[in-house]
Amino acid sequence: MAQHLLFVLxxxxxxxxxxxxxxxxxxxxxxxxxxRTEKLAAELGLACDFRQTNHEGVLxxxxxxxxxxxxAVIINPAGFSFGCVPVLDALKLIAKPVVEVHITNIHxxxxxxxxxxxxxxxxxxxxGFGAAGYLLAVRAVADALGTAAA
Numbered sequence: 001m002a003q004h005l006l007f008v009l010x011x012x013x014x015x016x017x018x019x020x021x022x023x024x025x026x027x028x029x030x031x032x033x034x035x036r037t038e039k040l041a042a043e044l045g046l047a048c049d050f051r052q053t054n055h056e057g058v059l060x061x062x063x064x065x066x067x068x069x070x071x072a073v074i075i076n077p078a079g080f081s082f083g084c085v086p087v088l089d090a091l092k093l094i095a096k097p098v099v100e101v102h103i104t105n106i107h108x109x110x111x112x113x114x115x116x117x118x119x120x121x122x123x124x125x126x127x128g129f130g131a132a133g134y135l136l137a138v139r140a141v142a143d144a145l146g147t148a149a150a
Contacts, residue, residue, distance in 0.1 A: 003047045004096075004145045005071035008037055008134070009062055010052035011078035011087075017103075017131075025103050028131040037074075037134045044138065045147035046072075056080055056087065063090035072096035072145060074137040076103070081116040091121045097144040099137040102127035 010030065013020060018029035034050045041048035049071070053059050059080060066073050073094050080087050081102070091098055100118050105128030107114060119125050124140055126133040 003045060004147055005066075005069055006041055006046040006048050006074065006138070006141055007062065007066040007069075007071045008034075008041075008048060008050040008074045008138075009059060009066075010050075010076045011059055011080040012054045014076060014078050015052050015054070026130050033131050033134050036131070037138055040135050040138045041142075044142035046138065046142055046145075048138075056084060060086050060090045063087065064093065067093040067095075070096060072141045073098045074101055074134065074141060075099070075118065075122075076101045076134075077116070077118050081106070081118050082112050083117055085117070088117050088121060091118060094121075097124075097141050098122045099140050100125045100127075101133045101137050103130055103133060104128060 014030050017025055018027050030052060037050060038048045051062055063073065077084065077087055098121060100116065100122035106116060126136050129136060
């Protein structure tokens with residue numbers, strides 16, 4: 001059976017996890033999240049392509065690449081969550097599962113961090129579970145694609 005492709009896309013400032021506002025985002029680095037995410041994805045039969053950018057256009061290009069490669073997408077759009085129409089429009093292309101992840105519970109945050117413009121096109125949203133949200137998202141994608149063990 002062919003392995004399903006999973007893009008894990010991360011937006012602005014997530015390269016500074018572990019040092020940026022640790023009281024909100026914790027001390028886990030993006031490199032640590034990547035290692036854990038890739039390990040679990042492999043265990044669940046998913047080929048994982050994990051990326052981070054601080055540039056909106058690059059994120060849009062990657063989402064379009066995910067579409068071209070028929071990949072599922074886990075996205076932590078970070079600051080691009082709040083009013084970024086190009087990212088929203090690109091995600092509308094994706095036919096495979098799309099899961100939005102946020103390290104914090106954005107619904108408990110002050111404005112402008114409470115309403116994600118990406119959520120309407122995501123099949124599910126995981127927020128408030130810290131770095132573990134990525135692992136929950138991988139399991140959700142694997143389950144939706146039928147790769148997770150029974």
